[in-house]
Amino acid sequence: MTTLHGPGASALLHRWPTAVGLLVALAAVLGGADRDGVATTVxxxxxCYVAAAAFSLxxxxxxxxxxxxxxxxxxxxxxxxxxVTTGAVVAVLVVVGLLRGASRPALTLETAGFLGYxxxxxVALLLSPGVGLVLAALTLVAHGVWDVWHLRRHRDTVSPSLAEFCVALDVPLGLAVLVLWAAPM
Structure with a gap:
């Protein structure tokens, strides 16, 4: 039986959010990621970022x-x-955050991010399926940049492991969807 030892194993175990994110991205691609699914993922x-800010956790x-x-x-x-369901729930989260006295800068930042994405x-859902899929995938990749920014600058707002997971999910999934969309059938 082989066991994990040494600094390499420790580094590998430390990167579990990346591994989980990549596995979820792979599952989404194998499941046939479409415009609606990618938009929902975004x-x-x-x-998730709004929830963390609303509860200050x-x-x-x-x-x-x-x-x-x-x-x-x-x-x-x-x-x-x-x-639409997610948007309605985020509105409730914002109200909860305000009532709880959550950090206004954090709640404002995360709400603005949610509104932007x-x-x-x-808009992607209103476009034709192909064009909408491309826009949703590009948005997912852009959310990966948001994740990196949080990983580096806002570790107090969102768990670093969650931001790392999201980078490993968002960027590969978005890029894979774009590659599959562009690939000749």
Missing amino acids: AVAAS PWMAWAWIPIASVLAVGGGFLRVDPV GVVVV
């Missing part, structure tokens, strides 16, 4: 992933677009 990812971004995913799917059962993915 909305859920951005909502960096780890809340991790807890928010399954919550936002369930809410997005649940909205779909009610025939409400997952991006949200507007772009709503």
Whole structure:
């Protein structure tokens, strides 16, 4: 039986968020990532940052992933677009954050980020499927840049492991979708 020892193993274990992000990106690509799925991924990812700011708990971004995913799917059962459901839930998060006395600069920053990415993915959903897919994928890659910025500058707002996970999910998934879209059939 082989065991992990030494500094290489420690570094590998330290990068678990990257490994998980890459696995989720791969699963999304193999599952046939489409415009709606990529747009929902952007909305859920951005909502995680708002949740962390609203509760002033960096780890809340991790807890928010399954919550936002369930809410997005649940909205779909009610025939409400997952991006619209996520936007409504973010509005509630902002109110909760304000009532809780969350840091106004953090809540404002994350809400502005959600609104910016949200507007772009709503536009992507209104475009033809191919053009919308490209715009949603580019938005996902841009959210990866947002993730890197948080990883380097806003570690107090969002858990660094979550930001690292998101970089490893957003950028590879967005780029893979673009490559697959551009590849000849």
